[in-house]
Amino acid sequence: MDDSAAVPDVADSAERQRLEECVKEPIRTPGRIQSHGVLLAVDVNTFEIVTVSENAARWLGRSVSELGSPTLEWAVAADSHGDPVRVELSGRPFDAIIHRVGDNAIIELEPAEGAPDLGTPSVVNAIRTLGLLTSAEELRQAAAEEVKRISGFDRVMVYRFFEDGHGEIAGEASEPGMDVYSGLRFPASDIPQQARSLYLTKLSRAIVSTEDPGTPLVGSDPGAPPLDLSSAELRAVSPHHLAFMRNMGQASTVSFSLIADDRLVGMITCAHRTERRMPILLRRALEVLATQLTVQLGALESIAELRHDLSLRERRAAVLADVPSADDPLLELSEKGDALCALVEADGAILALDGVSRSVGDVPLVDRSILLAAAGTEPLHTDEIGRTHPALATLTPGFAGMLVIPVPGHGVLLFFRREAAQVIRWLGDQTASNRDTPLSPRRSFSEWRESVQGSAIAWGRTAGEARDLGRELARALDRRDEARLAQLALIDHLTGLHNRRSFERALEDVVVQGRSGVLLFLDLDDFKSVNDRQGHETGDAVLRAVADRLTQACRASDVISRLAGDEFVVLCAGLTEAEGDRVASRLVEAIGHPVQTKRGDVTITASCGVIAVEDGHTAKQLLDAADAAMYRAKKAGRNRTSR
Numbered sequence: 039m040d041d042s043a044a045v046p047d048v049a050d051s052a053e054r055q056r057l058e059e060c061v062k063e064p065i066r067t068p069g070r071i072q073s074h075g076v077l078l079a080v081d082v083n084t085f086e087i088v089t090v091s092e093n094a095a096r097w098l099g100r101s102v103s104e105l106g107s108p109t110l111e112w113a114v115a116a117d118s119h120g121d122p123v124r125v126e127l128s129g130r131p132f133d134a135i136i137h138r139v140g141d142n143a144i145i146e147l148e149p150a151e152g153a154p155d156l157g158t159p160s161v162v163n164a165i166r167t168l169g170l171l172t173s174a175e176e177l178r179q180a181a182a183e184e185v186k187r188i189s190g191f192d193r194v195m196v197y198r199f200f201e202d203g204h205g206e207i208a209g210e211a212s213e214p215g216m217d218v219y220s221g222l223r224f225p226a227s228d229i230p231q232q233a234r235s236l237y238l239t240k241l242s243r244a245i246v247s248t249e250d251p252g253t254p255l256v257g258s259d260p261g262a263p264p265l266d267l268s269s270a271e272l273r274a275v276s277p278h279h280l281a282f283m284r285n286m287g288q289a290s291t292v293s294f295s296l297i298a299d300d301r302l303v304g305m306i307t308c309a310h311r312t313e314r315r316m317p318i319l320l321r322r323a324l325e326v327l328a329t330q331l332t333v334q335l336g337a338l339e340s341i342a343e344l345r346h347d348l349s350l351r352e353r354r355a356a357v358l359a360d361v362p363s364a365d366d367p368l369l370e371l372s373e374k375g376d377a378l379c380a381l382v383e384a385d386g387a388i389l390a391l392d393g394v395s396r397s398v399g400d401v402p403l404v405d406r407s408i409l410l411a412a413a414g415t416e417p418l419h420t421d422e423i424g425r426t427h428p429a430l431a432t433l434t435p436g437f438a439g440m441l442v443i444p445v446p447g448h449g450v451l452l453f454f455r456r457e458a459a460q461v462i463r464w465l466g467d468q469t470a471s472n473r474d475t476p477l478s479p480r481r482s483f484s485e486w487r488e489s490v491q492g493s494a495i496a497w498g499r500t501a502g503e504a505r506d507l508g509r510e511l512a513r514a515l516d517r518r519d520e521a522r523l524a525q526l527a528l529i530d531h532l533t534g535l536h537n538r539r540s541f542e543r544a545l546e547d548v549v550v551q552g553r554s555g556v557l558l559f560l561d562l563d564d565f566k567s568v569n570d571r572q573g574h575e576t577g578d579a580v581l582r583a584v585a586d587r588l589t590q591a592c593r594a595s596d597v598i599s600r601l602a603g604d605e606f607v608v609l610c611a612g613l614t615e616a617e618g619d620r621v622a623s624r625l626v627e628a629i630g631h632p633v634q635t636k637r638g639d640v641t642i643t644a645s646c647g648v649i650a651v652e653d654g655h656t657a658k659q660l661l662d663a664a665d666a667a668m669y670r671a672k673k674a675g676r677n678r679t680s681r
Contacts, residue, residue, distance in 0.1 A: 063276055065232060067264035070252035070274035072245070074315065076132075076147040077255065077272055079139070079265055088142060089257040089265050091272075097147070099128030122318045124150065133318045137269050144265075146272050148318060160188050161323040165330050174338045178209030179220075181306065181331050185324065186211040189292070189316060191308035195219060197296075198304045202226065207465065208304070222465040222485055228282075234302045236268060237295040241325040244292045245275050247313045248283045271318065282479035283309075290314045292321065294328035298336050306331070354381055354507060361514040362521060371511075372396045382441065382504045383495075384453035391449040391515065401454055402434040409433050415450045418442035419501040421494045439494030441501060443508040448515050451508055455494035462488045530600045532578060533585035541599035545609055545657040552653055555611040556618030559647040559664035560588075560625065562604035563676040572637045580640055583633040591628045592621070606644075607664065615650045615681070622646040622679040630677065643677035645669075 071077045076097045079089035122133035131150035136143060164184040171177045178196040186194040193216060196209035203226030210220040229237075237243070252274035255265060267273040283291060288309040296304035306328055308316070316324075357377050364370040368391050371378060375398025379387055386399030388406055395406050402409060412430055421439045424431040434440060439455030466472060466483040473480060497504075528540035536544070548555060562584065569577040581604065588598050588606060597609040610621060626646050632639040647667025651660060671680035 063232075063278070064264070065236065065273075065276055066266055066268045068252070068267065068274045068276075069264050070254050071146075071267070071270070071272040072247070072274055073250050073253045074149070074246045075272045077270065078145045078147075079142040079257075080145060082138070082141055082143050086258070088259065088262070089255050091253045091255055093253045097149075099130070121322065122148075135271050135318060139266050139269070142265075144267075144270060146270060148271065148315075150317075161320075161327050164188060165327055168327075168331065169334065171334075172338065174335055174342070175208070177331070177335060177338065178304075179211075180209075181327075182209040182211040185306055185308060185327070188324070189308050189320070191290075191292070191310045191314065191316075192216065193219075193309045195307050195309070196304065197307065199302060203231075205229070205304075217484060219465060219483070219485075222463050224465040225468065228465075229305075237293070237302050237305070238297060238300065240269055241295045241297075241328065242292060242321045244271065244290075244316060244321060245280075245283065246290050246315050248275075248280045248289050250275075250280075251277075278479065285479055285481055286483050287311055292316045292324075294324055296328055296332040296335070298332050303332065304335075350381065350503060353377065354510060357381065358510060358514045361511070362517040364518070367391065367515060367518060368394055368396055372398055375399055379453070381507060382453050382497075382500050383455075384439075384441070385437075385456050386454050388452040388454075389449075390452075391445060393449075395449075400456065401452075402437055404433050410450070410452070413440070413442050413450070413452055415444050416442065417444060417505060419497045419504075421455070421496045422492060424492050437494070438492060439497065441497060441504050443504045445508045445515070446512045448512055451504075451511070453504060455497075457492065458494050460490045460493065460495075462490060464488060533582055533600050535585050535589075535606075536597060536599040538599065538601045541597060541601065541607060541609070542657055542661075544597045545651075545660065548609065548611055548651060549655065549657055549660070553611055553651070554614075555609060555651045556613045556615055556621070557649050557651055557660055557664045558608040558610065558618065558622050558625065559649075559661070559668040560606040560608070560629070560644045561646075561668050561672070562629070563643045563645055563672070565604040565642065568640060568642065572635070572640065576635045576637045576640060579635045580633050580642055584629055584642070584644075587628040587631075588625060591625055607661070609651075611651075615648065618648045618650070619679060619681075622648045626677060626679060645671035645676050646679045647671055648679055648681050 071091050073093060075091075076094050077089075077091045078087050078094065080086065081088050122135050125132050125134045125147070127147070132147040133150050135146045135148070138144070164187075168177060168180055168184060171180055178198070182194045182196045185191075193210070193212040195207050197205045198208040199205045204223060205226075205228070206223050207219045207221065210218065212218070257265070283289075286309070289312050290310045292308045294306040295302060296306065306324070357371070357374050360370050361367045368389060371389055371391075375387070379385065379399045384399070386397065386401035388395060388397045388401055388410065390406075390410050395410060397406060412433055418427075419441045420426045423434060423438050423440050427440075430440065434454065436456060437454045438457040439453075441451075441453040443451040443453065445451060464486045466480040467486040468480075468488065470476060472482055472486075528537060528543075529535070530537045545557070562580075565577070565580070568580055581600070584606065585598070585600065588608065592598055592608060593610070595611065597611075599607050601607055608621075608625070610618060613621065626644050629642065629644045632641045645668055647664045647670065649660065649663045649667055655663070667680050671678050674680060
């Protein structure tokens with residue numbers, strides 16, 4: 039089951055307001071960079087510096103004017119694809135990262151001295167170690183531990199995002215004594231949509247100091263639009279986010295995107311309690327690890343989903359297997375009620391098919407017809423019926439989850455889940471009491487538990503699976519109807535024997551295949567008098583009794599048919615004519631016993647013609663010959679056989 043929907047909607051008015059305010063913030067064009075580095079924007083046509091950070095002269099030991107065209111031509115021409123280039127300026131080593139924005143080459147310089155000496159070979163070993171794991175849960179946890187070991191940061195968390203934007207800390211490694219966040223949920227506003235869109239194009243984001251207000255950028259043209267820093271390493275940080283980090287006790291962070299199908303599905307976030315810089319080469323190496331992690335998670339989740347789907351199809355097939363051949367498909371489904379409910383993890387169900395309804399398992403104790411009328415036949419799923427469908431809630435006391443699944447052309451299935459009290463573990467108190475203002479970040483991030491009432495375990499992907507069940511059940515019922523129609527076309531409706539059309543087809547097959555056998559033609563003696571004296575109801579009872587006696591006296595392989603009225607024929611393949619005589623006598627004797635009816639006992643006799651099935655005769659010729667033999671038996675005195 040998709041547990042993303044198991045979390046209640048925390049997007050109250052304040053949450054929506056925070057999301058709206060975040061959209062207004064110019065995080066792509068803040069006009070500032072983080073102060074631990076230097077940024078220069080160079081016109082690729084003139085090699086002139088058009089924008090520079092205010093700290094350039096202090097960091098580089100020379101004025102901007104001294105960084106003339108000849109000095110910067112190498113940077114404009116460089117094609118580093120985001121990889122750093124080691125340069126030396128005024129005797130100091132810097133990592134230069136270069137990318138293009140329109141006609142500008144953006145040169146970012148990070149000091150190469152003073153950063154922890156963290157080698158990248160250990161990343162390769164970590165990827166190999168993680169590649170051996172076969173559980174998504176274990177993989178996320180192991181990734182947190184490996185990245186913490188490599189980076190040296192105090193805490194590493196692996197986030198998992200759900201469809202509605204909220205997230206979960208699905209893996210964590212931290213120093214002893216620190217709060218444990220693993221398993222906690224956080225709202226979508228913690229990582230607003232515009233920030234998520236940046237994480238789709240920029241695979242890592244380093245924030246070196248939460249106390250750094252940033253260094254302004256100065257442009258040569260005051261009227262020029264702000265410089266787009268979407269792809270910059272040094273882009274300054276939102277004051278709101280800096281406050282958020284400080285409240286979490288974080289002085290530095292580095293985050294890495296987990297992207298699948300152009301969607302941010304998770305993140306790896308490294309956090310440290312004091313300022314700590316991660317070298318650019320290690321950031322690039324960990325970007326590779328994050329990409330590999332995403333691929334592996336996707337593969338493991340796809341395998342798990344395939345296994346789930348295979349198991350579901352097998353269990354669904356077992357539940358529906360006997361429906362096409364069942365005399366009473368609703369009874370058949372009811373007898374498998376536990377397995378049916380298990381398909382959608384429901385407590386109970388009401389099955390309404392072809393005008394008849396039954397209930398299985400635990401269902402609301404109300405009149406089924408009233409509930410069915412109120413629910414309708416359109417698809418519906420809810421896990422908070424009291425909030426979403428108050429009128430239905432009055433008919434389903436004690437239940438909070440309901441699925442309405444159409445069975446096209448036949449009816450509807452209603453599945454129910456009982457109300458289940460849930461406790462959601464949040465990363466910090468989500469109420470206003472934990473904020474200075476509605477728009478400010480949470481003050482505390484200690485675990486906060488929210489008890490949720492009036493809801494059931496969410497249906498998640500099960501709602502779609504239940505709709506598939508409804509469609510497959512409809513197809514099974516359609517096959518049953520088609521089979522019954524086909525059967526009615528070949529079966530005598532009164533006796534259940536083959537009708538003339540079906541018998542002639544069987545006889546034709548024997549003739550075409552050149553098989554031997556005998557054909558018996560029986561006619562009830564003076565049957566018209568039974569109908570005349572005792573009525574057609576009694577006559578029909580006699581015909582059904584004769585059919586039963588013929589069936590009991592013949593082999594399972596013999597083909598028995600009521601041709602019309604009181605005429606019956608039996609095709610006994612493989613018998614000789616002498617054996618056919620003995621069978622015919624046995625049938626005539628069996629028919630002659632009294633038949634019990636509502637009007638009393640009725641005794642009827644039969645005359646039987648016997649002929650051999652021979653080559654060179656058509657089915658019609660054989661039937662005519664058997665009919666003639668039967669009339670010879672009648673002329674001879676009835677209640678006998680004749681060739």
